[in-house]
Amino acid sequence: MQILFQTSTEASCDGLGIIPCPVERFEDADKAVPHIGWNAADPLYSDIHSRSEYYYFVHSYCAKYNPSSYPEASKWVHSTTQYGQEIFISEVKKGNVFATQYHPEKSGGVGLEVLQSWLHSSDSGGLKDVPVQLSSPPSLSPKTTHALTRRIIACMDVRANDQGDLVVTKGDQYDVREKSEAVSTAGAVRNLGKPVSLAAQYYDAGADELCLLNIASFRQSPLQDQPMLAVVRAAAETVFVPLTIGGGIKDSVDPDGTKRTALEVAGVYFRAGADKVSIGSEAVYAVEKLLANNPGLDLTRKMEGKWKGDDSSAISSISRGYGAQAVVVSIDPRRVIVDKSTYDGPYKDEIVEGKGSDAGKSWWYQCTVSGGRESRPLSVTQLARGVEFLGAGELLVNSIDRDGTGRGFDLDLLTLIKGAVRIPVVASSGAGSAEHFVEVFQQTGVEAALAAGIFHRGEVKIADVKSQLRRHDISVRT
Numbered sequence: 001m002q003i004l005f006q007t008s009t010e011a012s013c014d015g016l017g018i019i020p021c022p023v024e025r026f027e028d029a030d031k032a033v034p035h036i037g038w039n040a041a042d043p044l045y046s047d048i049h050s051r052s053e054y055y056y057f058v059h060s061y062c063a064k065y066n067p068s069s070y071p072e073a074s075k076w077v078h079s080t081t082q083y084g085q086e087i088f089i090s091e092v093k094k095g096n097v098f099a100t101q102y103h104p105e106k107s108g109g110v111g112l113e114v115l116q117s118w119l120h121s122s123d124s125g126g127l128k129d130v131p132v133q134l135s136s137p138p139s140l141s142p143k144t145t146h147a148l149t150r151r152i153i154a155c156m157d158v159r160a161n162d163q164g165d166l167v168v169t170k171g172d173q174y175d176v177r178e179k180s181e182a183v184s185t186a187g188a189v190r191n192l193g194k195p196v197s198l199a200a201q202y203y204d205a206g207a208d209e210l211c212l213l214n215i216a217s218f219r220q221s222p223l224q225d226q227p228m229l230a231v232v233r234a235a236a237e238t239v240f241v242p243l244t245i246g247g248g249i250k251d252s253v254d255p256d257g258t259k260r261t262a263l264e265v266a267g268v269y270f271r272a273g274a275d276k277v278s279i280g281s282e283a284v285y286a287v288e289k290l291l292a293n294n295p296g297l298d299l300t301r302k303m304e305g306k307w308k309g310d311d312s313s314a315i316s317s318i319s320r321g322y323g324a325q326a327v328v329v330s331i332d333p334r335r336v337i338v339d340k341s342t343y344d345g346p347y348k349d350e351i352v353e354g355k356g357s358d359a360g361k362s363w364w365y366q367c368t369v370s371g372g373r374e375s376r377p378l379s380v381t382q383l384a385r386g387v388e389f390l391g392a393g394e395l396l397v398n399s400i401d402r403d404g405t406g407r408g409f410d411l412d413l414l415t416l417i418k419g420a421v422r423i424p425v426v427a428s429s430g431a432g433s434a435e436h437f438v439e440v441f442q443q444t445g446v447e448a449a450l451a452a453g454i455f456h457r458g459e460v461k462i463a464d465v466k467s468q469l470r471r472h473d474i475s476v477r478t
Contacts, residue, residue: 001092001099002061005073010061019092021073023061031084032424032447034060034325034393038208038477040147041079041090041102044138053110054149054477055090055102056242057081058275058325060393062088062101067137074137082146106242106275108203108477149475150441151448152465153209153426154202154455158231158247159216161189166227168192169215170453192456196234202455203239205462208477210239211396211450213278214247215371229272236273244328245269246278250314262314263321270322278328278396279314281369284376286313287386291378299382300349309390319391324423327394329387332372333365333380333413334400347379352412365413372400380413381420388421395421396450399429404453406432414444426450434460434468441474 002008005015008023015023026033038054065087067074081090081101090101098118104111156168169190192198199210212235214228232245249269252260266277291297294307310316319327340351340362347364354361365380384395397417399410409427418425424447427440431451440449454460466476 001101002063004092004097004099005063008061018097019063019073019076021063021066021070021089023063025061026083026088027086028422032422034058034323034424035062035083035148036325036394036424037151037447038107038149039081039083039090039102041081041100043079043091044077054147055100055104055107055111055114057083057090057102058242059101060324062086064088065140067139071137077137080140082142083148084146085142087140087142106240108240112240147475148447149208149477150469151208151426152206152437152462152476153211153448153450154205154207154462155211155213155428155450155452156195156198156456157213157215157452158195158228159189159214160227161191166195166231168195168198168456170456195231196238198456199235199243200238202462203241206466206478207241207462209242209244209448210235211244211246211278214245216247229268232269232272232274242275243273244276244278245274246280246328246330249277249279249318250282261317263317266314266318266322266326270326276326276328276394277318278330279318279392280330280332280371282314283329283331283387283390283392284367284369284378284383286310286315286390287383288376288378289313290386290390291382299385300347300379303385303389307389313390315387315390315392319393324391324393327392328396328426329383329392329394330396330398331380331383332368332398332400333383334368334372334375335363336366337361337363347381350379350381350416352416354412365416368400372403380417384417384421388423392423394424394426396426396428397446402430405430406454408432408436409440409444409449411440411443414440414446418445424448431460434465437465438468438472438474441469442472 002023003015004018005023006017006020007014009025026035036058039057041055065077065080076092076094077089078091078093080087092099104114157170158166159169161167167189170192195212202210235243249265250262254260269277289310297307315327350364351362367376367378367380367383368374369376395417397414399413402410407430409430414427426448427446428450431454437449440446469476
């Protein structure tokens with residue numbers, strides 16, 4: 001849609017100029033940018049193509065709705081959407097042109113209805129102009145709150161079993177084998193279902209996004225892992241919500257010596273049907289390199305001044321090629337217990353004091369790599385701000401301490417990170433009930449929450465989570 005407009009500040013370039021209005025970046029003082037998630041498209045005029053439904057948006061730039069400054073452009077406007085206190089154009093329509101800022105192919109059933117309506121109208125001779133007087137488009141005032149919903153994400157850890165088939169599994173980090181009575185005997189890889197069929201089940205159940213994490217299969221040769229590519233292609237044909245793929249998105253070398261860049265790997269998965277890639281350990285190494293190249297950079301505080309980034313990192317190269325919204329950084333911090341009364345280390349401003357069952361304890365959060373098996377001299381705030389600087393568009397926040405416990409999300413950790421960055425944050429690790437999702441949205445302000453095991457085992461259903469959220473007046477997509 002944006003190429004129809006006059007100019008864009010995203011790359012300081014000209015558009016086609018068909019709609020005389022600029023495309024500009026969202027303000028991020030009162031909200032996270034990119035704008036990621038399900039929001040309403042409010043029609044200015046009523047017809048079959050636009051109803052006030054939730055559609056999937058993922059963008060940092062928009063054409064802002066301003067009929068007084070751009071009256072000719074406003075004649076094209078078919079629906080608008082509010083994010084924060086900004087109102088932008090979410091649909092344009094005139095003659096045989098119909099364009100959307102949201103992604104209908106990722107907007108579930110309502111998005112497919114939009115495409116079907118457009119195809120039907122095209123068959124019957126093109127889209128009709130809006131049958132009202134367009135000379136004076138209405139002026140709109142921002143509502144008190146925008147309609148962006150909280151997202152519920154189902155995550156599937158995928159790996160090959162002993163027979164070579166890809167299965168969805170779950171375990172303690174990478175220990176995904178069934179426990180055997182004989183200690184010396186390794187059990188079979190835990191099999192919770194086939195990834196494509198399970199993805200379809202979660203889509204039908206109302207998941208707002210799906211995440212497929214390849215936890216072992218292509219660590220040495222991502223582009224030769226044809227079964228995982230086939231999974232993504234097959235899922236994209238039947239699942240019409242966003243797909244994130246993770247595991248092995250990094251510079252690598254094939255067994256035959258062919259070098260593969262992270263950008264190349266990501267591109268193959270985007271073309272197979274993925275919408276985002278998730279980067280884990282490589283993000284930690286990239287921020288460590290950022291700090292090494294900038295000795296005066298203090299990432300425990302708000303970043304000021306100009307610093308030298310690393311355009312070769314997986315985060316930067318993919319963000320530059322496909323946009324920040326395509327890059328999710330998955331972080332795995334753990335608590336480091338300290339005595340607050342005597343601690344005078346570099347992370348004293350990040351010390352958390354425990355409450356409830358943790359009363360009397362103090363800690364800071366240290367980053368890890370390799371699924372929590374190796375600690376690194378980097379705090380979670382340093383990592384979060386560092387990857388934001390390098391170009392990440394979203395953070396997936398795990399917790400080594402809470403993973404698999406069912407005790408609820410680590411609210412202290414999530415509050416700390418939300419206060420440190422201006423990009424969306426996804427809560428992960430620790431969910432054991434529908435009430436835990438209510439708790440994390442009410443107390444931390446995260447944009448999304450993810451779960452795996454409780455969904456796989458049927459202990460909590462996505463519908464139950466959304467019903468509980470609605471009962472607490474938390475906006476979700478039905």
